[in-house]
Amino acid sequence: MREALEGSQAIARAVTLCKPDVVAAYPITPQTHIVENLSELVAEGDLHTEFVSVESEFSAASVVLGAAAAGARAYTASASQGVLLMAEVLFNIAGLRIPLVMTVANRAVSGPLSIWNDHADSMAVRDSGWIQLHCVSNQEAVDTTIQAFRIAQETDLPVMVCMDGFILTHVMEPIDLPEQSEVDAWLPPFVFDRALDPSDPKSLGMMVTPDYFPEIRHAHHAAMEKALPVIEATDRDWEASFGRACGGLLTVEGDAGARVGILAMGSTVGTLRAGMAEPGAAPARLITLRAFRPFPAKALRDAARGLDHLIVIDRAISPGAGGVVGLEVAAALAGHPDMPRLHNHALGLGGRDIPETIYADLIAAIEDTDAPGFSVFDADLSKLAPEDR
Amino acid sequence: MSDPTPSGSSMPDNPRLAELRRKHGRPPQAPGAEPPQITPRDSQPRFRGLESGHRACQGCGEALAARLVMESAGPDVMVSNATGCLEVFTTTWPQSAWRVPWIHSLFENASAVASGMEAAMKAKGKNTKVLAFGGDGSTYDIGFQTLSGMLERQHNVLYVCYDNEAYMNTGVQRSSSTPHAAATTTSPAGKERMGKRHLKKDLLSIIAAHHIPYAAAASVAYPQDLQRKVRYAMGIEGPTFLVIHSPCPLGWKHDSCLTIEVARRAVECGLFPLVELERGAVTNVMPIRKPRPVRDYLELQGRFRHLFAEDPRAEEEQAHLQALADHNIATFGLTGDAEDPADTGGAALVHRGGPLASGGF
Numbered sequence: 245m246r247e248a249l250e251g252s253q254a255i256a257r258a259v260t261l262c263k264p265d266v267v268a269a270y271p272i273t274p275q276t277h278i279v280e281n282l283s284e285l286v287a288e289g290d291l292h293t294e295f296v297s298v299e300s301e302f303s304a305a306s307v308v309l310g311a312a313a314a315g316a317r318a319y320t321a322s323a324s325q326g327v328l329l330m331a332e333v334l335f336n337i338a339g340l341r342i343p344l345v346m347t348v349a350n351r352a353v354s355g356p357l358s359i360w361n362d363h364a365d366s367m368a369v370r371d372s373g374w375i376q377l378h379c380v381s382n383q384e385a386v387d388t389t390i391q392a393f394r395i396a397q398e399t400d401l402p403v404m405v406c407m408d409g410f411i412l413t414h415v416m417e418p419i420d421l422p423e424q425s426e427v428d429a430w431l432p433p434f435v436f437d438r439a440l441d442p443s444d445p446k447s448l449g450m451m452v453t454p455d456y457f458p459e460i461r462h463a464h465h466a467a468m469e470k471a472l473p474v475i476e477a478t479d480r481d482w483e484a485s486f487g488r489a490c491g492g493l494l495t496v497e498g499d500a501g502a503r504v505g506i507l508a509m510g511s512t513v514g515t516l517r518a519g520m521a522e523p524g525a526a527p528a529r530l531i532t533l534r535a536f537r538p539f540p541a542k543a544l545r546d547a548a549r550g551l552d553h554l555i556v557i558d559r560a561i562s563p564g565a566g567g568v569v570g571l572e573v574a575a576a577l578a579g580h581p582d583m584p585r586l587h588n589h590a591l592g593l594g595g596r597d598i599p600e601t602i603y604a605d606l607i608a609a610i611e612d613t614d615a616p617g618f619s620v621f622d623a624d625l626s627k628l629a630p631e632d633r
Numbered sequence: 634m635s636d637p638t639p640s641g642s643s644m645p646d647n648p649r650l651a652e653l654r655r656k657h658g659r660p661p662q663a664p665g666a667e668p669p670q671i672t673p674r675d676s677q678p679r680f681r682g683l684e685s686g687h688r689a690c691q692g693c694g695e696a697l698a699a700r701l702v703m704e705s706a707g708p709d710v711m712v713s714n715a716t717g718c719l720e721v722f723t724t725t726w727p728q729s730a731w732r733v734p735w736i737h738s739l740f741e742n743a744s745a746v747a748s749g750m751e752a753a754m755k756a757k758g759k760n761t762k763v764l765a766f767g768g769d770g771s772t773y774d775i776g777f778q779t780l781s782g783m784l785e786r787q788h789n790v791l792y793v794c795y796d797n798e799a800y801m802n803t804g805v806q807r808s809s810s811t812p813h814a815a816a817t818t819t820s821p822a823g824k825e826r827m828g829k830r831h832l833k834k835d836l837l838s839i840i841a842a843h844h845i846p847y848a849a850a851a852s853v854a855y856p857q858d859l860q861r862k863v864r865y866a867m868g869i870e871g872p873t874f875l876v877i878h879s880p881c882p883l884g885w886k887h888d889s890c891l892t893i894e895v896a897r898r899a900v901e902c903g904l905f906p907l908v909e910l911e912r913g914a915v916t917n918v919m920p921i922r923k924p925r926p927v928r929d930y931l932e933l934q935g936r937f938r939h940l941f942a943e944d945p946r947a948e949e950e951q952a953h954l955q956a957l958a959d960h961n962i963a964t965f966g967l968t969g970d971a972e973d974p975a976d977t978g979g980a981a982l983v984h985r986g987g988p989l990a991s992g993g994f
Contacts, residue, residue: 265752265756266752266753266756293756294752294756298786299781300779302745303779303782306739306746306748307752309746310713310738310745310748310750310751311749311750311752313736314711314749315753316749333738440734442711442734445732445735447731447735448737449736450724451737452725456727
């Protein structure tokens, strides 16, 4: 049944449908509405869970780690500084291969302080070993959240569901929430076969000497690679049950014969779609990257084949190197024949509005042969002192 | 306050615990073999939650304390262990000395991980008690916030701090639990300095300010007292806290055969008072009939060697430490009229005294 829901409210309802045993969270803009809605569902008796209101994001991540290790389905949500405060625990959760789900309401990272959207937070922990899935719309965020619980327990890997702060979390959309019975049938009960249990004592998180450490890292990497088909299959299975998909690892739309491609993640894709639909807009192949970790290099090469130019949109930069997604795409395409020339642009950092006209501007910029390989595309350099340009 | 029934003797009523006991107990005798000699010790409930064969140093106070805690806590527990010596010397993949479910996550989050484990037990309707273990570094310093959060939220967790008064695992660096004037690798004694310049943090008072059901100090020199405190805490539904004074021969620079003697002198001089607090109020203290001079405690340890130099500052620091001990003795009313509980075996049976604990048993 379709309901008009705010993104955060929809996420809280989706989490409720997954019946988590333990929820731990600490408030941070723009994730707060998720926590508030979950608290309200608990207070009203609609969500039966141990809701742990912790004293920091560091503890939120630690609580869900402990809960999942003890065999409970666990969920948390955070953003920005919260994700960074969690960073040590996030690496630990993934390294211990503990399956749980976290929503990241993507927000810029301080300083300077910004409460608005970009992807600097989840990108800062991209090497933590979590699965990271990006959502274009609130419907995708709802569906991906439920899928994430299944992916996590099938792969023994934690899953981060990334949705753009404010742009998605605070926006009302008509949302089709599945029925409880449908989710119960689709999502198996939580099972963690290494769970802490006095009748079968196991030691988790032991110290590991160089004799075994590289093997453990290899196994983690291999598990992430093996998660690629699981993410795809889960989305296919979701589509079979609910009639809509979330974009598997990545999706390709627009003009298949176009020589120009644009690649983006998250809500930016919606803006680009609107720009592409304008009368007289230049044709382009639009690639929506959903899985950032594990990175679908092969699927990306297939999607980029035949293009002369590929514009890669970034919502986070690695100062001194360039756009994070741009660097990853360059690495994935490097050394393969028939790969397009890359144009990497950061857009909308710290919540700078991305207008529909950006589509035409990005395509026009291809003609500028003197342009650097990477730019903060929407930065107005006249606002800076000459020495800072 | 009464001593609750030890968790051991009444355990077989619970079928799951009976099964655990079968699984972890002594192997069955071969047919026709001589029946084993039953000693009084065999009839005691002893559960080896922490096995021997681990890699602790000779004379490690923490290893002894952890074994005693596990014996009293019993098999129906799960442990969240902070990074530190205890974590390192009991594990190292693929071997583990733990016979209970055990998890190590990070240095500063043992309390938060334990909170999550407890929440999971609650959600699943299980009664398994969650224990959280940390050294003084992870308890007094880096994990202090997560500990306070766990206590404030009233999680049903027994937190045990194995206090060896410095960061021993990284090579004896000063913590906020290091006593005043002790030399560590980051508070060395030299021409300009007499060891650590700051006081040992009064953690128990801070814990008590959370008004949790039970908080206590124990010492490896008084094992029966220690185990009684563990059993008492295990019987409480809610957050409980135990700090155990655990000498480290390597860091304190004393002979490894002197661990118990050093620990006992710390109690006897008043520097480490064994007190119990319920809901923030002192309910019991281990009495010291004839307090020893602090000097007797200091002289066994290399970390205080500089306090025995021909130097007026050394005398001043010794006097300072003596004043701290005197303050503890006065504050907790540690002196009394009866015999001193020098016999560790009888310590748990000693009548508790002190003006603040007149209602004790």
